Amino acid sequence: MKVLLRxxxxxxxxxxxxxxxxxxxxxxxxxEAHLVIRNGTLVPGxxxxxxxxEVEVRPVISGGATPDGSGAAGPDPARAGLPHDAFAPxxxxxxx
Amino acid sequence: xxxxxVCRGPAVIDLPRHNAHFCASxxxxxxxxxxxxxxxxxAMLTPEERVLVxxxxxxxxxxxxxxxxxxxxxAEGLYIGLxxxxxxxxxxxxxxxxxxxxxxxxxxxxxxxxxxxxxxxAARATRRVPCSACGLSKRHLFDRAARDGGYAxxxxxxxxxxxxxxxxxxxxxxxxxxxxxxxxVLPAGDGFPRKVKPLVRLTERETAAWCLVRGIDxxxxxxxxxxxxxxxxxxxxxxxxxxxxxxxxASFYLGFxxxxxxxxxxxxxxxxxxxxxxxxxxxxxxxxxxxFCRLVETAADHEPVPVDMIARTSGRRR
Numbered sequence: 001m002k003v004l005l006r007x008x009x010x011x012x013x014x015x016x017x018x019x020x021x022x023x024x025x026x027x028x029x030x031x032e033a034h035l036v037i038r039n040g041t042l043v044p045g046x047x048x049x050x051x052x053x054e055v056e057v058r059p060v061i062s063g064g065a066t067p068d069g070s071g072a073a074g075p076d077p078a079r080a081g082l083p084h085d086a087f088a089p090x091x092x093x094x095x096x
Numbered sequence: 097x098x099x100x101x102v103c104r105g106p107a108v109i110d111l112p113r114h115n116a117h118f119c120a121s122x123x124x125x126x127x128x129x130x131x132x133x134x135x136x137x138x139a140m141l142t143p144e145e146r147v148l149v150x151x152x153x154x155x156x157x158x159x160x161x162x163x164x165x166x167x168x169x170x171a172e173g174l175y176i177g178l179x180x181x182x183x184x185x186x187x188x189x190x191x192x193x194x195x196x197x198x199x200x201x202x203x204x205x206x207x208x209x210x211x212x213x214x215x216x217x218a219a220r221a222t223r224r225v226p227c228s229a230c231g232l233s234k235r236h237l238f239d240r241a242a243r244d245g246g247y248a249x250x251x252x253x254x255x256x257x258x259x260x261x262x263x264x265x266x267x268x269x270x271x272x273x274x275x276x277x278x279x280x281v282l283p284a285g286d287g288f289p290r291k292v293k294p295l296v297r298l299t300e301r302e303t304a305a306w307c308l309v310r311g312i313d314x315x316x317x318x319x320x321x322x323x324x325x326x327x328x329x330x331x332x333x334x335x336x337x338x339x340x341x342x343x344x345x346a347s348f349y350l351g352f353x354x355x356x357x358x359x360x361x362x363x364x365x366x367x368x369x370x371x372x373x374x375x376x377x378x379x380x381x382x383x384x385x386x387x388f389c390r391l392v393e394t395a396a397d398h399e400p401v402p403v404d405m406i407a408r409t410s411g412r413r414r
Contacts, residue, residue, distance in 0.1 A: 007318050032335040035109075035304055042308050044098045044110040044117050060304040061257070061335075062154055063318055063328040 001049055003027075004056040016053065021045040024057070033061045109305050112342035120309040127306050130297040131163050138281045140292035141249055143168050148247040148289075150238050151175045151194075151202065153187030155314045156253030158194050159303040160295055162310060164251065165198075171251065174241050176234055177206035179214020180226075180321055181403035187315045194312060205237055212396030215321065216406040221398035222391065226321035226406055229391060236388035240379060242289035254280075254293040257300040260349040261330035276360040280353070286371050287380040299345065320407040 001016050003023070014023070020036045020043055036043055037056040049055055098107040100119035107117030111126075118126060135141050141164075149161045151173040164171035175191040178184045188204070195202035208214045211233075213221070218229035242250050259278070266274045284290040295303060307314050322328070337344045373379070374386035381387070 006316055009317075030332070030335045030339060032112075032299070032301060032338045033332075035301060035308065037308065042108040042120070042305060044107045046098050046110065058304065058316060059318075060155070060300040061328065061331050062156065062300060063322040063325060063331070 001051055001053045001055050004054075006057070006059055016050040017048050019045065020047050020049060023049060023055070027057065029057065029059075034059055108309065111302070113299075113338070113346055115342070123302075123305060123309055127159075127298060127302060128163065128166060130302075131294050132167060134280065134294050134297045135167075135292075138279075138292070140281055140294055141169055141251070143170070145170065145248040146246065147171045147249045147251050148238065148242045148245065149173045150234070150250060150252045151191045152253070153190035153194075153315045154253070155304045155307045155312075155316075156255050156258075156295060156300070158190070158312050158314050159298075159306045159310075160251060160253040161194070161200075162312060163306070164294065165200075172247075173200065173202045174238060175202055175204045176237055177204060177208070178230060178233070179206075179208045180216065180319065183315070183317060183320055183403070186317070190313055190315050194314075203241070205241070207233060208400075211392050213392065213398070214400065216403050217398050217401040218391060218395040219321070219406050220401040221395040225325075227325070229395065230321065232387055232391055236379065236386070239288055240377065243287065243379075247289060248284070249290045249292055251292050251294055253295055253303070255295045255298050255300050255303050256345055256349060257331055257334070259293070259296050260334055260345040261327055263349055263352055264330045264334060265326065272360065272363050275356075276363040278352075279357060287373075297346075297350070320403055323407070 001014055003012050003014055004010075005012065005027075014026070018026070021031060023036065024031050024034060024045075031045055035058045036045075036047075036049075037058060038047070038049060038053050043049075098110065098117040099105065100107050100122050101114075101116035102122040102125070103119060105119045105121075108120050109123055110117045114126070141147060147164060147169055149157065149164065149171050151157045151161060153175065161171055161173055173191065173195060175188060177188055192202060192204075194200075215226050215230045215233070218233070219226040222229055238250050241247075259280070263275075263278060266278060280293040280296045282288075282291040298306075306312075334345050334348070371380040371382055372384065374381045374389055375384050376389040377386060379386045379388065385393075
């Protein structure tokens with residue numbers, strides 16, 4: 001089966017059949033951090049994938065800038081003082 | 097074939113923390129209910145209020161906008177172009193495509209065009225991590241847009257994974273002040289709008305799945321400025337625990353809100369004395385000129401810096 005991976009985007013060939021969870025295991029990917037899409041449709045972990053399937057393994061963990069833009073590494077001296085800055089000791093990753 | 101717990105139809109996703117599989121329809125039902133519960137439990141919004149959604153083009157903010165509209169809220173989007181090369185260009189296109197497909201207006205602010213700098217240049221000019229200038233810019237501009245546009249609330253796409261990771265970081269540092277302020281609602285005050293996080297009961301996997309089953313295209317690539325940062329490490333740690341013990345993240349964060357946050361009330365530093373108004377933009381500030389206007393002053397004078405010069409390198413990316 002053709003398997004599309006992201007970050008960086010690349011494609012590999014793997015043999016089937018194997019389950020989605022087995023695929024993630026073989027790629028050493030955490031199932032909580034990924035979704036698997038087969039031929040354009042989301043599939044659960046126990047679904048069997050076959051040689052002729054086109055599969056995308058999509059990471060779901062965002063580490064990029066949040067829409068409200070919180071800093072990555074805790075308190076930010078540049079925003080000292082303003083109470084509303086406290087809303088965002090939040091992540092760099094609310095949103096991809 | 098695995099079956100949906102609710103209707104016994106073909107499942108599209110397994111959610112171990114719920115010990116269940118769901119079809120596309122009942123996955124959406126679950127997501128809607130979780131967001132309704134978050135909004136209700138924390139008195140985030142009312143249907144009469146206009147909500148400004150902070151839209152990035154990623155899965156969380158587009159899912160948030162979609163969910164708020166689904167639930168009958170008056171949600172309008174604002175996208176800020178950060179100038180992070182192709183990443184920002186693509187993100188903007190996803191945000192615009194979402195709005196166009198639904199006939200929704202999307203307001204856009206371009207940092208370079210409107211304020212004379214971009215995030216990579218600001219990072220170099222201030223000699224700080226890019227997330228710092230990025231965060232400062234977005235907080236300021238969303239606050240200002242809400243104030244100027246008469247919005248009661250700014251809604252952001254922070255999800256359960258985001259909040260659990262921040263909680264882990266704050267706990268590892270025993271940063272009591274930040275722990276005391278880590279709530280899904282920040283009340284309005286001092287010239288700032290209320291800020292809410294309606295997705296705090298949904299994991300990233302669930303918000304991504306929402307987008308997939310709703311046909312929402314979003315920015316899948318990771319921000320080149322953020323790769324390898326500490327926050328991502330916290331998420332990896334929590335997800336390793338989650339796989340061994342499903343429900344760990346929800347228990348950690350939602351348990352914190354239920355049982356620990358009330359004990360920390362009053363441990364947050366007192367708000368500043370009366371804030372002044374920035375002499376340049378009229379925003380609330382403890383000094384004469386706000387942090388955003390100082391950033392503009394520093395970054396807009398700097399020669400533009402390409403993304404590649406700032407982007408972090410990391411061997412942990414997948």
